[in-house]
Amino acid sequence: MQFENERITMNYNFREIEAKWQKFWAENQTFKARNNSEQPKFYVLDMFPYPSGAGLHVGHPLGYIASDIYARYKRHKGFNVLHPMGYDSFGLPAEQYAIQTGQHPAITTEANIKRYREQLDQLGFSFDWSREVRTSDPKYYKWTQWVFIQLFNSWYNKDSNKAEDITDLISVFEKEGNTNVQAVCDDDTPQFSAEDWAGFSDRTKQEILLKYRLTYLADTEVNWCPALGTVLANDEIVNGVSERGGHPVIRKKMTQWSMRITAYAQRLLDGLDTIDWPQPLKDSQTNWIGRSEGAHVEFNVQGSDHKIAVFTTRPDTIFGASFMTLAPEHELVAKITSPEQKAEVEAYVEVTAKRSERDRMADVKTISGVFTGAYAEHPFTKDPVPVWIGDYVLASYGTGAVMAVPCGDQRDYDFAKHFNIPIPNIFEGVDISEEAFADKANTIIANSDFLNGLNFRQATRKVVDELEKIGQGQGKINYRLRDAVFSRQRYWGEPFPVYYVDGMPQMIADEHLPLELPEVEKYLPTETGEPPLGNATHWAWDTQSNTVVANELIDDQTVFPLELNTMPGWAGSSQYFNRYMDPGNDNAIYSEEAIGYWQDVDLYIGGSEHATGHLLYSRFWQKFLFDKGIAPKDEYAKKLINQGMITGTSAFVYKDMDSNKVYSKGLIEGKNTIPIHADVSLVNASDELDIEAFKEWQPDYKDSEFVLEDGKYIVGREIEKMSKSKYNVVNPDHICEEFGADSLRLYEMFLGPLEQSKPWNTAGITGVHSFLKKLWKLYGTVSDTEANAENLKTLHKTIKKVEEDIENFSFNTSVSTFMICVNELTAQKCTSKSILEPLAILVSPYAPHIAEELWERLGHTESIAAAAFPKFDERHLVESSKEYPISFNGKMKFTLELPLDMGKDEIEKAVMAHEKTKAQLNGREPKRVIVVPGRIVNIVG
RNA sequence: GCCUUGGUGGCGGAAUUGGUAGACGCGCUGGAUUCAAAAUCCAGUUCUUUCGGGAGUGUGGGUUCGAUUCCCACCCAAGGUACCA
Structure with missing residues (x-):
């Protein structure tokens, strides 16, 4: 039997087809995931977007398309797939907009989300929208606040190497004080006995407990950005200026909430070995955590009780220490400086304080420093060691002081040379007349008393033993990672579930959450410099009614002031992946049943820019939830892929500096021209500019003379990041309108390897579009004719390749494979249903709309989404x-x-x-x- | 400086364990169709050539019957990071 489908012989009407199936999927909830199933589970996660006002450009969906292909493929392979989407909807831009216009950020955010949803929907993603989360939704941030409270009520026990209840710690204090407690806590935590503890006031007890809690309030040096009026985390600062807006950042002491992420430094490092994440990303995290192994050594200062503590990775070179250097900000500087040196030291300290952190970093070459006049005493030789200050030593790393071993460290060497300080050689057979010798592996120690003849490893062990014996040091592991500041002086973020009694923070009880963000008149800081929440008139906690009440009612008896800071951007994104498992649950962050079934993320796709932010913080929260038995896995994402950036292809016209002329690209040689960005939509595929449209767009050039080559104005091209200001943004809506979502999906994949960054060039999309037209035509005549050997060979070669490609995330090569397959089948004049049916399934993860339509026309009434993936049979390729x-x-x-x-x-x-x-x-x-x-x-x- | 990733036609890229380099697509050239255009179809397209060939995967070496693939040294680009003691 042979039949010709009337409608299929018509043109490929992608607009109609795509609208039809998007409606079908929404109405039939085709992609709704069940929280229990006989099928194996598979969780495919995208990094949820911040819904910005600019909407999506073609670069944004790249990762979503890849994850959607994988999710759809896994459904064909018989998995129960969880593929959710939501919005990271707290954030700075909506607040900045509110400051400018007075429009409530919630309104802006809602409008942006609506637009994002439209744009996402038109791309045909198989998201389970019934699980959508928004971090700014009180029903969601209730659980962000809840995790914060759990952290507040926990401490880190180094003995068990996990987070435990603070109540357990209190019982230990009551029984035996803190002398035997091995905890991660503040450095200034005092030692006390059980009796001491019993005698402490309630306030003192609270103060001490804050030194142990995993989130704590402390005076910390923070990165303050005056222009934004807020503190920023280290990862929010790029090259010394704010990541958003590029404003200067200064150091400032403020009372802030911090997260004791340093407690997890080692586990965050160790965990990297257990997960399949990209190596560059692991390396970033490893560097960020910055583990270095060495020793903590104390030097006595001669003629005083002061001790200078240093951290060194080379304790084996201690006999080579010929001076010490303190950071100019070091607290001992003022205390130990001799009267003769006082003036000079103070002048130096003042000069360095004036230099910004940026200047100091930029200027690495100039060697500067001053002798303090003080001498420390070498722990073993008891020789005097001159103490200097120098700005090459950073106050924020280690102890802010170093024992300088000029023969083994180039910076110490340069400093010693510059100031004529002796450079004793303590290495066997090494020439140090030109530079320091820092090669640990080839070190043999000499001139070092009991260390002579030992290598790095042996000498280190020996010297640490000796230091411990004399009580002047011990082995130590130092991390670069700092505790994460968790307070932001913003309006549009999660409020802390915290009120203050007598200046001490108190948590609002779980059952009264969420504590909702109050309304404010203005979104700016108050006149007294308090955060925007200081403008709220209803922002006090009534402990009798457990509600928010007017500020006038504050009596510090039963009504107390609430916290004015809000949480940072990464709070809401640190546990959203788990919340998707059970997003509607109002009684728990998620049910045990839901997390017991889904466990963890099998595939996470997103950008590498989150390497040392979200991806580190979320691992930390997960480990904490794991310690508390709330999450079953201590790493939440087994595999992660960073999609590359799609860059823009900017276009330039060349304005002559000396005349009113604008030259075509080929004519600029030898002329004094400057390139001006032209909007890429005004340029055709052959780089030819529409001059009239350009003049209309930039009226400044209305009267300019455009000098042509071969009758055309040719623009210059350059690859740059896609951005509004470079006029190189390509909007997916236009592409969908002109070529359809399936074309866009295929084209984005066809562009190149997923993880690689690559330039966008709209011209190439005609290739995949005509492929879809050929595919459509191939299904114009379908018959029950048995497939011949050639047909089967083409099909099975395609099955094999596509399956391998998807498993390897090599989506670009699959698209080529489809093209080859359709070209071959067309040449073979294949009409066999037994070939065309499996081919539709193969194509469906990539181009789901056309696949659904063809599937239906082949006589199916169920969605293709659930059809089984074709089985590869080797025999056809023999x-x-x-x-x-x-x-x-x-x-x-x-x-x-x-x-x-x-x-x-x-x-x-x-x-x-x-x-x-x-x-x-x-x-x-x-x-x-x-x-x-x-x-x-x-x-x- | 250090770490990571990469370097293949005019462009995006392909080549799975060392085995036909440049698949697939864009662009370009020529042709068919058309009053014309769009669309579609066909042919060609790494460079070079005296039309026999010759060269060729950033550069220079090496291993091999054979190297885009493995080894060594170097150059360049992108990303991360930085007086980290």
Whole structure:
């Protein structure tokens, strides 16, 4: 039987088809995931977006398309797939907009989300929208606040190496004080006994407990950005200025909430070995955590009780220490400086204080420093060691002081050379007349008393033992990672569930959450410099009614002031992946059943810019939730892929500086021109500018003379980040309108490897679009004719390749494979349903709309989404002969078709007998003939 | 400086264990169709050439019958990070 589908012979009407199936999926909830199933689970997660006012550009959906293909593929493979989406909807831009316009950020955010949803929907993603979360929704941030409270009520026990209840710690204090407690806590935590504890006031007890809690209030040096009126985390600062807006940042002491992420430094490091994440990302996190192994050493200061503590990674070189250097800000500087040196030291300290952190970082070459006049005492030789200050030592790392070993460290070496300080050589057979010798692996210690003859490892162990014996040091592991400041002086963020009694923070009880963000008149800081929440008139906690009440009612008896800071951007994103498992749950962050079923994320796709922010913080929260038995896994994402950035192809016109002329690209040589960005929508595929449209767009050029080449104005091109200010943004809406979502999806994948960054060029989309038209045409006639061997070979080769490609995230090569397949089947005039049916399933993860339509037209009534992935059958690819490449000295000259079952000797005989071989050899006798059956023949000589 | 990733036609890129370099697509050239255009279809397209060939995957070496693939040294680009003691 053969039938011709009338409508399928019509043109490929992608607009109608795509609208139809998007509606179908929404109405039938085709992609709703169940929280229990006989099928194996698979969780595919995208990094949820911040819904910005600019909407999506073509770069944004890249990762979503890839994850959608994977999610759809896994459904075809019989998995129960969780593929959710939501919005990271607290954030700065909506608040900045509110400051400018007075519009409530919630309104802006809602409008932006609506627009995002439209844009996402038109791309045909298989998200389970019933699970949508928004971080700014009180029903959601209730649980962000809840996690904060759990952190507040926990401390880190180094003995068990996990977070435990603060109540357990209190019982220990009551029983035996803190002398035996191995905890991660503040450095200034005092030692006390059980009796001491019993005698402490309630306030003192609270103060001490704050030194242990995993989130705590402390005076910290923070990065303050005056222009934004808020503190910023280290990862929010790029090159010394704010990541958003590029404003200067200064150091300032403020009382802030902090997260004791340093407690997890080692586990965050160790965990990296257990997860399949990209190496560069792991390296970023490893560097950020910055573990260094060494020793803590204390030097007594001669003639005083002061001790200078240093951290060194080279305790083995201690006998080479010929001076010490303190950071100019070091607290001992004022205390130990001799009267004679006082003036000079103070002048130096003042000069460095004036230099910004940026200047100091930029200027690494200039060596500066001052002698304090004080001497420390070498722990072993008891020799005096001069103490200097120098700005190459940073107050914020280690102890802010170093023991300088000029023969083993280049910076110490340069400093010593500059100030004529002796450079004793403590290495065997090493010349240090030109530079320091920092090679640990080849170190043999000399001139070092009991360390002589030892290598780095032996000497380190020995010296640490000796230091411990004399009580002047011990082995230590130092981390670069700092505790994370968790307070922001913003309006549009999660309020802390905290009120203050007598200045001490108190948590609002779980059952009264969420504490909702109050209304304010103005979104700016108050006149007294308090955060925006200081403008709220209803922002006090009534402990009787457990509600928010008017500020006038504050009596510090039953009504107390609430916290005015809000949480940072990463709060809401640190547990959203778990919340998706049970997003509607109002009684728990998620049910045990839900997390018991879904466990963790199987595939997480997102940008690498979150390496040391979100991706580190969320791992920390997960480990904490794991310690508390709230999450079953201590790493939440087994595999992570960073999609590359899609860059823009900016266009330039060249304005002559000396005249009113604007020159075409080919004419600028030797002229004094400056490039001006032109909007990419005004340029065609051949780089030709629409001059009239350009003049209309930039009226400043209305009267300019455009100098053409060959009658055309040709623009210059450059690859840059896609951004509004560079006029190189390409909007997916226009692409969908002109070519359809399936074309856009295919094209984004076709562009190149997922993880690689690559430039966008709209011109190329016609290739994949005409592929879809060819695919459509292929289904114009469908018959029950049995497939022939050729058809089956084409199909099965495609099945094999596409399946391998998806498993390897090599989506670009699948698109080529589809093109080859359709070209071949078209050439074969294939009409067999038994070929076209599985082909539709293969295509469906990539181009789901057209696949659904073709599937329906093949007679199916159910969505293609649940159809089983075609099974690859090796038998269809079996060949009987092979086109052998015949090469001479490794260069292929011609091919020769020979049966595959032919033996080595026969092949050689056949090849040598061939006339082309004789022609190549031209009478020479070959030295050697290499025959690899099934692969190649190579004739040497 | 250090760490990571990468370097292949005019462009995006392909080549799974060392075995026909440039698949697939864009662009370009020529042709068919058309009053014309769009669309579609066909052919060609790494460079070079005296039309026999010759060269060719950032550069220079090496291993091999054979190297885009493995090894060594270097150059360049992108991203991360930085007086980290």
